[in-house]
Amino acid sequence: AKSCRRGAAVCFAPEHEAVLRRDAAIEQALRRADLAVEFRLLYQPIVDAVSGRVEAYEALARWQSPTLGFVSPAEFIPVAERSRLIRDLSRVLLGQALDTMRDWPAERRLSFNLSAHDIAAPESVDHLAAMVVASGIDPRRIVFEVTESGLMRDLGDATRALTSLRALGVGIALDDFGTGYSSLSYLQRLPVDRLKIDRSFVIRCAEDETSLNIVRSILDLCRHLTLDCVVEGVETADQLLLLRSVGCRAMQGYLFHKPMPAAAIPAFEAAPPLW
Ligand code: C2E
Ligand code: CA
Ligand code: CA
Ligand code: CA
Secondary structure, three states: OOOOOOOOOOOOOHHHHHHHHHHHHHHHHHHHOOHHHHEEEEEEEEEEOOOOOEEEEEEEEEEEEOOOEEEOHHHHHHHHHHOOOHHHHHHHHHHHHHHHHOOOOOOOEEEEEOOHHHHOOHHHHHHHHHHHHHHOOOHHHEEEEEEHHHHHHHHHHHHHHHHHHHHHOOEEEEEEEOOOOOHHHHHHHOOOOEEEEOHHHHHHHOOOHHHHHHHHHHHHHHHHHOOEEEEOOOOOHHHHHHHHHOOOOEEOOOOOOOOEEHHHHHHHHHOOOOO
16 A cells, blocks of 8 residues: 555555544444434533532533444544534534533533534524523533634634623633643633643643643633633542642542433432542
């Protein structure tokens, strides 16, 4: 496969071919999927690690395909984005999440992941906004998480979309903060309320001073810009103590709880573990 004839339609290494076949199988299964039946959300708590209170749950999609079995969102989200199926999927999932929220304590918030494709077209944004309004749930209880990577293509459109969502009262979080190429210019342009510090900084913060100092600097940045901040991927008590010592409050990670089905939330709320 080294010599590629000019004009040949396809030309790549065998590993790459396997990935493409897998993606094609995922796309086919996705097109045939009954979204409302095969997809569900798990919810992972975001806690105030100083007071111990639960503040929100992040909704994370899970797919049990009748033909492919369990498929991870790391695999199906990119395929859904490329094949334009993401908008339908996001609508189904947002509908589920808004329903689930009815059983939650009144002050509990929902953090919901949106793809750049969900906000690329004004009618798609309007549809999501209309769903929030129709649910009757206070929009201030909803945070939409977006990653900068997808917004790169058209920052102007993204800014308009996020501004119109925010006008409803929902919050906007910039996800995976610190992993992209131009995080700071995004902060300057996009209407954002909160940053989620990527797990990669947390993983290393106990072993490496630089990572902890980066977290410290992002917290400073948040204070100066009056943004909230959440650290993701907190797995150990050591990490919790270090992060708390540099001023992190809102945290998320396996230490607190793994993503859980909606049905497990009442028991968790009734007896949140002590950290
Ligand atoms: P994300 O938004 O950054 O979500 C956090 C991911 O980290 C989740 O993986 C979560 O299960 C995992 N996680 C949470 N705490 C820990 C921890 O302490 N340690 C480790 N190792 N991992 C932790 P998940 O659920 O597999 O989702 C992967 C990605 O797929 C998400 O990353 C998000 O980008 C995307 N995704 C998931 N659900 C949706 C969705 O409904 N819509 C969209 N557009 N994207 C979604
Ligand atoms: Ca997220
Ligand atoms: Ca993240
Ligand atoms: Ca991520």
